[in-house]
Amino acid sequence: MAKHVSANQVEVARNVDLIDYLERKGEPLKKEGRYYRHQVHDSLVIKDQMYAWNSRDEKGAGVINFAKMFYGMSFPEAVLDLNEQGYKVKDTVHEQKPKEPYQYPSHYEVNDRTKAKGYLTKERKIHPTIVNWLVKKDLIAQDKLGNVVFKWMQQGEIVGADRQGTSPMKDGRMFKGIDRNSHGSAGFSLDIGKPNSIHLFESPIDALSYWSIKKEKLQNTRLVSMSGLKRQTMIDEIKRMGKEGHQVNQITFCTDNDKAGREFAYKYQYLMTKDLSNIMFPKKTDWNDELKKIQSGKYVSSLSKYPASRESG
Numbered sequence: 001m002a003k004h005v006s007a008n009q010v011e012v013a014r015n016v017d018l019i020d021y022l023e024r025k026g027e028p029l030k031k032e033g034r035y036y037r038h039q040v041h042d043s044l045v046i047k048d049q050m051y052a053w054n055s056r057d058e059k060g061a062g063v064i065n066f067a068k069m070f071y072g073m074s075f076p077e078a079v080l081d082l083n084e085q086g087y088k089v090k091d092t093v094h095e096q097k098p099k100e101p102y103q104y105p106s107h108y109e110v111n112d113r114t115k116a117k118g119y120l121t122k123e124r125k126i127h128p129t130i131v132n133w134l135v136k137k138d139l140i141a142q143d144k145l146g147n148v149v150f151k152w153m154q155q156g157e158i159v160g161a162d163r164q165g166t167s168p169m170k171d172g173r174m175f176k177g178i179d180r181n182s183h184g185s186a187g188f189s190l191d192i193g194k195p196n197s198i199h200l201f202e203s204p205i206d207a208l209s210y211w212s213i214k215k216e217k218l219q220n221t222r223l224v225s226m227s228g229l230k231r232q233t234m235i236d237e238i239k240r241m242g243k244e245g246h247q248v249n250q251i252t253f254c255t256d257n258d259k260a261g262r263e264f265a266y267k268y269q270y271l272m273t274k275d276l277s278n279i280m281f282p283k284k285t286d287w288n289d290e291l292k293k294i295q296s297g298k299y300v301s302s303l304s305k306y307p308a309s310r311e312s313g
Contacts, residue, residue, distance in 0.1 A: 005079040010064075013082035018049050018063045020088035057258040059229070102181040104158040109141045109149065116142035116149075119166035124205055124288055125295050127212040134208075139190055147175060150188040150204040150225070154240065159183040162204050162227060178227060185232040188225040195222040197250040198241065199280075200234055201287065202226060202261065209287040210254055210280075213294060222246075229255065229264045250278055257281040 019036060022029060028039035029046070038044040043055035050061045051069075058069055067078035113135055120126040120140075134140040141149040146167060152160035160182025165175030188204040192211070199221055201207040207223040222241065226233040234251075241248050253269055255261030265279045282290035 005076045009079050009083050013064055013079040014062065015089045016063045016082045016087040017089060018046060018051070018066060021063055021067075021082065022046070024087065057260060059260040100181050102158075102160055102179065102183060104151070104161065105179075108143045110144055113140075113142050115146040115166045116140060119148060119164075120208070123166075124209070125212070125291050126205075126208045127215055130208060130211055130215070134190070137190075139188075145175075152183065152186045152188055154183075154186060155244075159186045162188055162225070164205065185230065185236045187227050187230070187233050187237075189222055189237070191222050192218050193220040195220055195241065195246050196248065197221045197252065198237060198248060199223050199252045199254050200226060200237075201254050202228060202256050203286075206254070206256070206287040209291040212291055213287070229260060231268065234268065252278045252280055254280045254287065256286045257283070258285060 019029065022036075029036040030039055032045075034047055036046045038046075041053065041055075044051065044053040049063065050059075051066055052059045053069075060066065060069065063082060064075065064078045067073045067081060068075065071078075071081075073081060117128075117131050117135065120131045121128050131140075139151055139153065141151065143149055143163065145165075147163040147165050150162040150164070151158050152162075161179040163175065163177050163179065167174075169175055188207070190207070197220065199207070199210065199218075201210065201223065202225070204225045204227075207225050211218060211223060222237070224233070224237050238248055238251070251269070251272065253265035255265045262281065265281075269279055284290045284293055
């Protein structure tokens with residue numbers, strides 16, 4: 001078993017194109033829009049250098065991490081394997097070009113909010129008062145396709161947006177996307193009172209679900225969606241709070257209760273504070289599932305902080 005690899009070998013391995021690597025390994029992939037889906041493990045989807053194996057709660061980025069996860073290789077084994085065949089190097093030309101500034105497509109927005117409000121309140125069970133407040137503050141909108149638009153507002157400017165479908169597509173799935181050229185480390189956020197703390201979530205729906213559950217208790221905080229698990233979004237949001245004159249006294253991680261969400265929360269809360277008390281996981285997989293279960297009356301969420309038994313790895 002390989003025990004040592006050079007820095008040069010690691011650098012070569014990191015730059016291998018993930019799709020080329022998998023195709024030359026003989027993995028059956030099918031392109032679906034901007035994604036590739038594995039035809040045997042159909043819950044495994046890949047985009048650029050990122051992957052998500054949803055049925056196994058495996059999410060990550062980078063071809064080395066994928067080789068370790070999918071093929072069970074050690075780090076040195078993965079690096080050597082990626083150095084052997086002369087794989088295609090990932091295309092970085094587009095990363096070197098100046099990115100076009102984001103421009104919110106206001107012409108695509110409609111005045112009618114019926115589908116958006118109905119979806120959020122009836123399907124997602126978000127509290128109607130919260131939805132009406134978001135509409136009034138122009139933080140959410142509806143586009144011509146009936147999607148809910150979650151606007152990423154910073155200093156009165158829209159710097160990006162999430163879009164969430166309100167009805168199934170032909171394949172039965174719900175559309176979910178981020179506007180092209182959205183600010184890479186921003187996200188949907190909203191302030192409750194005068195914020196002196198931050199709550200971090202994986203999606204706008206999760207943030208609004210949590211607020212619906214804790215509606216009477218949340219005060220003076222900023223709810224932030226990272227649109228995934230984005231370290232830079234977390235860092236930039238802390239910096240933005242400071243620039244706006246808000247002192248951040250506490251950061252609460254409210255990520256999904258799956259392997260990736262737990263690892264992210266444990267890692268960065270510990271790195272920042274050496275204290276794991278400010279972590280809130282839903283009993284269910286995510287906060288919207290939690291909200292729906294509470295509203296069904298099947299159980300009352302304890303909303304406990306750091307869970308009694310921490311899973312390793």
